Amino acid sequence: MLELINVKKSYPEPDGSVLPILNIPEFEVAAGEEMALVGRSGCGKSTLLHTIAGISRPDSGNVRVDDWEITLMSESECDRFRAQRIGYVFQTFNLLSGFTALENVLLAMRFTGRRPNRDRARHLLERVGLGERMTHRPPMMSVGEQQRVAVARALANQPKLVLADEPTANIDTGHQQQVLDLLRESCREENVALIVVSHTPQVAEQFDRIDNLEEFNRVRAKK
Amino acid sequence: MSLWKVAWRSIQQRALASALTAFSMGLGVALVVAVLVIYSVVEKSFRRGAQGYDLIVGAKGGKLELVLNTVFYLGAPVHNIPYDYYEEFTIGRFETAVEAAIPICMGHAYKGAPVVATVPEMFDKLKYLGEYKYEFLEGGNFTYDDHYGAVVGWEAARKTELKVGDTFQPVGVSPDGTADHEDEPFTIRGVLKYTGTPNDSAIFINMEGFFLCPAHTKPDSPAKRLLQLDKTAPGNPEKTGNVGADEDAPEAGSDDPSAQQVAEEHTGDPQQQSGHEKHAHHEHHKEVTAVLVCTDMERPQLAMNLAEVVNEGQDAQAVKPARVISNFLSSVVGNIELMLLVIAVLVVIVAGIGIMVSIYNSMSDRRHEIAVMRALGASRWIIMVVILMESILLSLGGGVLGVLLGHGLIGALSPTIYEETGVVVSALEFKWVELILIPGLIILATAVGYLPAVAAYQTDVAKSLTATQ
Numbered sequence A: 001m002l003e004l005i006n007v008k009k010s011y012p013e014p015d016g017s018v019l020p021i022l023n024i025p026e027f028e029v030a031a032g033e034e035m036a037l038v039g040r041s042g043c044g045k046s047t048l049l050h051t052i053a054g055i056s057r058p059d060s061g062n063v064r065v066d067d068w069e070i071t072l073m074s075e076s077e078c079d080r081f082r083a084q085r086i087g088y089v090f091q092t093f094n095l096l097s098g099f100t101a102l103e104n105v106l107l108a109m110r111f112t113g114r115r116p117n118r119d120r121a122r123h124l125l126e127r128v129g130l131g132e133r134m135t136h137r138p139p140m141m142s143v144g145e146q147q148r149v150a151v152a153r154a155l156a157n158q159p160k161l162v163l164a165d166e167p168t169a170n171i172d173t174g175h176q177q178q179v180l181d182l183l184r185e186s187c188r189e190e191n192v193a194l195i196v197v198s199h200t201p202q203v204a205e206q207f208d209r210i211d212n213l214e215e216f217n218r219v220r221a222k223k
Numbered sequence B: 001m002s003l004w005k006v007a008w009r010s011i012q013q014r015a016l017a018s019a020l021t022a023f024s025m026g027l028g029v030a031l032v033v034a035v036l037v038i039y040s041v042v043e044k045s046f047r048r049g050a051q052g053y054d055l056i057v058g059a060k061g062g063k064l065e066l067v068l069n070t071v072f073y074l075g076a077p078v079h080n081i082p083y084d085y086y087e088e089f090t091i092g093r094f095e096t097a098v099e100a101a102i103p104i105c106m107g108h109a110y111k112g113a114p115v116v117a118t119v120p121e122m123f124d125k126l127k128y129l130g131e132y133k134y135e136f137l138e139g140g141n142f143t144y145d146d147h148y149g150a151v152v153g154w155e156a157a158r159k160t161e162l163k164v165g166d167t168f169q170p171v172g173v174s175p176d177g178t179a180d181h182e183d184e185p186f187t188i189r190g191v192l193k194y195t196g197t198p199n200d201s202a203i204f205i206n207m208e209g210f211f212l213c214p215a216h217t218k219p220d221s222p223a224k225r226l227l228q229l230d231k232t233a234p235g236n237p238e239k240t241g242n243v244g245a246d247e248d249a250p251e252a253g254s255d256d257p258s259a260q261q262v263a264e265e266h267t268g269d270p271q272q273q274s275g276h277e278k279h280a281h282h283e284h285h286k287e288v289t290a291v292l293v294c295t296d297m298e299r300p301q302l303a304m305n306l307a308e309v310v311n312e313g314q315d316a317q318a319v320k321p322a323r324v325i326s327n328f329l330s331s332v333v334g335n336i337e338l339m340l341l342v343i344a345v346l347v348v349i350v351a352g353i354g355i356m357v358s359i360y361n362s363m364s365d366r367r368h369e370i371a372v373m374r375a376l377g378a379s380r381w382i383i384m385v386v387i388l389m390e391s392i393l394l395s396l397g398g399g400v401l402g403v404l405l406g407h408g409l410i411g412a413l414s415p416t417i418y419e420e421t422g423v424v425v426s427a428l429e430f431k432w433v434e435l436i437l438i439p440g441l442i443i444l445a446t447a448v449g450y451l452p453a454v455a456a457y458q459t460d461v462a463k464s465l466t467a468t469q
Helices: A045-053 A075-085 A101-110 A118-127 A143-154 A173-189 A218-222 B003-013 B015-049 B063-071 B083-090 B154-160 B207-212 B222-231 B237-246 B257-267 B270-284 B300-312 B321-375 B380-421 B432-457 B461-468
Strands: A002-012 A018-029 A034-038 A060-065 A086-089 A161-165 A193-197 A209-212 B055-058 B098-110 B113-118 B136-139 B149-152 B171-173 B179-182 B186-192 B203-206 B290-295 B317-319
Touching: A002 A045, A018 A045, A018 A218, A034 A045, A034 A173, A045 A060, A045 A086, A045 A161, A045 A193, A045 B461, A075 A086, A075 B380, A086 A143, A101 A118, A101 A143, A101 B003, A118 A143, A143 A173, A161 A173, A173 A193, B003 B015, B003 B380, B015 B321, B015 B380, B015 B432, B055 B063, B055 B083, B055 B300, B063 B098, B063 B290, B063 B317, B063 B321, B083 B098, B083 B290, B098 B207, B113 B154, B113 B207, B149 B154, B154 B186, B203 B207, B300 B317, B317 B321, B321 B380, B321 B432, B321 B461, B380 B432
Parallel strands: A034 A193, A034 A209, A086 A161, A161 A193, B113 B203, B149 B186
Antiparallel strands: A002 A018, A002 A060, B055 B290, B055 B317, B098 B113, B098 B171, B098 B290, B136 B186, B149 B203, B171 B179
């Protein structure tokens, strides 16, 4: 479902030199598979997720999602593809504060180019236990509730892959498990592949597959 | 969820800043609306006020002064013309070219309302706005014999609280605006219905009563008296019908030695001379401010030449009020309107720049929000369109507010404008040019929204997302 081959990514430094971030010969995730991606801060986890989502372009290599080669797509095609096939859960939830819970989910649907499915948006919010809080805006919700809205939003367009970047980092311990369970259950129900980036061992240990980016990223391996 | 709603939500998030920028736009638009509507109403009112007659004949001098004074009751009183010149239009050489000739005498007021001395035909033969007959809300017109009868305009009745049966004393007003004498009291016979013309604000009195006041006649030059005595000599059929009407009039000017001398020299009969003197005084020392002339439509050629013939003479001038007003509007008022409009449009542009600054300044706070939308699949173009929509919504919102403010302002000021100028302005007076404001504001909003939209377009998603992690 997800395949990265010889993906390299680097950033220019202010002194004109180039700082390599990613050098991944091969990385695969099967359809419906759940995995944890771990590694130290700054090892390139977020950059990898951005590259998979098409937010950042690799300097070289191939990124295939659901048999679509996203490195060959134009930027607008990539945007549309991301909206339709990839769900994103951010560490800081990144809900739009001016919109209600329902509108946050509907907004994600809007960017697919298709008519937003209000029934599905409601269903997803009910599924994450926010049936009574659909018209509430993020500032009126607890952090746990906000992250549940983020989960519903990530699944809004029936994606093939959900990328979760430290989804429990900003949640108190009591709610961390709840959100993680919800995310995994929802992905299972929808048969969605899930990559959870975390540097919390308790989170990573719950997954059958745990990949350490520092082990397969040759940039870091050299250091 | 439409993109308009996305833009609207962004505006709501910055409610205060958005409201202030929209308000500044509103003020600019209100100014544009006020200028457009007031000019349009002023123009219409001026044009309408000058309808109902083709010519105004008055003393030689400023044409505009004559029209403003006689039609709109504005400005300082103009000089008068002899009463017998008026008679040229009723029984004299111009009679065949006119359908109606209405004399008016200005220079009096009552409680701030101009008092106009005229004849009953003013309301019987003239039509206001060119086609409507004058009607009375209460009572009716005064008659010739009712020397101290009067009719009050709709607005003047409201302002002076005069009603049918009330009496009042017009006060003569000097050119410097001060009262110089008081007349006999007149009695209100009728209250006119609303006409939307300057006549609403005036009181009309019988000219016969007006001339009965000694202050309203003045001695003629000896040469003119000689001419008048010739005209009023027994056997002259032109004037005999009016003698009886003058018997009740107070005698004035008989102590003028030069007049007596002229009369004696002419007739040689002291008794006859005395009678002639009296008649001459009452009939020929009268003056009128102007004559409102309706030309005879069945004799268009005569009518066309009438103004030329009058203007060729030394006694008076004839002006076409519609043309004078048209020239006045285009040369004076039109330029003022243009100047005000330019200022108002500049205010709108400044307000537009305010919107640009407001949105652009918000960009640093919104980069993260934009990055999130991009991460969710929004293209650069969608982000750009949302920002432009935001600019358009603010501009149009300000525009709608401005239209309401502008018309509200007009409504609020309309009584004052009416009081001061006699021009009727309504808050609901819309001008089609206002419709240009909509595409105009959209174009302005697109132009001023372009810079922040480009800034949004160029947002580095990965960098903005990473910065907040």
